[in-house]
Each structure stands twice: as C-alpha cells, then as structure tokens.
Amino acid sequence: VYLGGGVPKDTIQLATVIKSLGRGGEEETPHDYAIQITADSPQWGGLSGCTLEEAVSWGKIAMDARKATLYCDITLALPIIVHAINERVQRRVDPPDLGWVFKA
Numbered sequence: 207v208y209l210g211g212g213v214p215k216d217t218i219q220l221a222t223v224i225k226s227l228g229r230g231g232e233e234e235t236p237h238d239y240a241i242q243i244t245a246d247s248p249q250w251g252g253l254s255g256c257t258l259e260e261a262v263s264w265g266k267i268a269m270d271a272r273k274a275t276l277y278c279d280i281t282l283a284l285p286i287i288v289h290a291i292n293e294r295v296q297r298r299v300d301p302p303d304l305g306w307v308f309k310a
Contacts, residue, residue, distance in 0.1 A: 208242040209280050211256075215242075219266040236268040242275045243283050 208215045219237075226234040240258050248257050258275055261267040276283055 208240065208244070209284065211242075211244045211246055215244075219261055219264075222266055234265055236262075236265055236271070238268050238271050240267050240271060240273040242273075243278060243280050243287075244275070245277065245279045247277060 208218060222234045222236050240261070242258055258267055258271075258273040262269055262271070267273060
C-alpha cells in the first residue's frame, strides 16, 4: 500500500530488489498487489505520480498483480478507507489487553 509518493513509495517498490540482494542475488519476486493513494498526477513526471504500470515495467510489481490507484489527498482518503474497513472486519472475541502500554 503506497500512501503518498516520493521516497517512501520508492522504498516500498525497491523492497523486492533489496530482498533479492540480501539472498545472494536470487531472482526478484515482484509485489503481487499494489494500492496507491496519491495527489500527484502522472503528467507532471514526478515519482509521486508515476503509475503502477510503470512499476510493472521495472519488475517491481508483477505483471498479473492486482492494482488500484486513487488520486486523492491521503488526509481525506485514509480516514474514509479505515472507517470502511472497520465496518467490514469482524470484531475479535478476545482482543489482547494492551493497557500496559499506556501505564507510566
């Protein structure tokens, strides 16, 4: 999931390359799915707006990957997406007690 663009987006895309280098140069395994939320359009030529199809051409995303791009400011889109997911996800019966995290 790409939230925004620029350096963070490039870092996520390069994870497949870094993984292959860490394993002695074995063949890269591109991402099988990609969701990009960005306010930048591709016509400006910047990294933030480059399409997911371009990432496919570089081998960062698989050719048959499921992918979607939303052109919107992340501060508007993320709360709506999180709310929608929260409505669909089933609540855990016994969630872990994380109260210890907030104790001083």
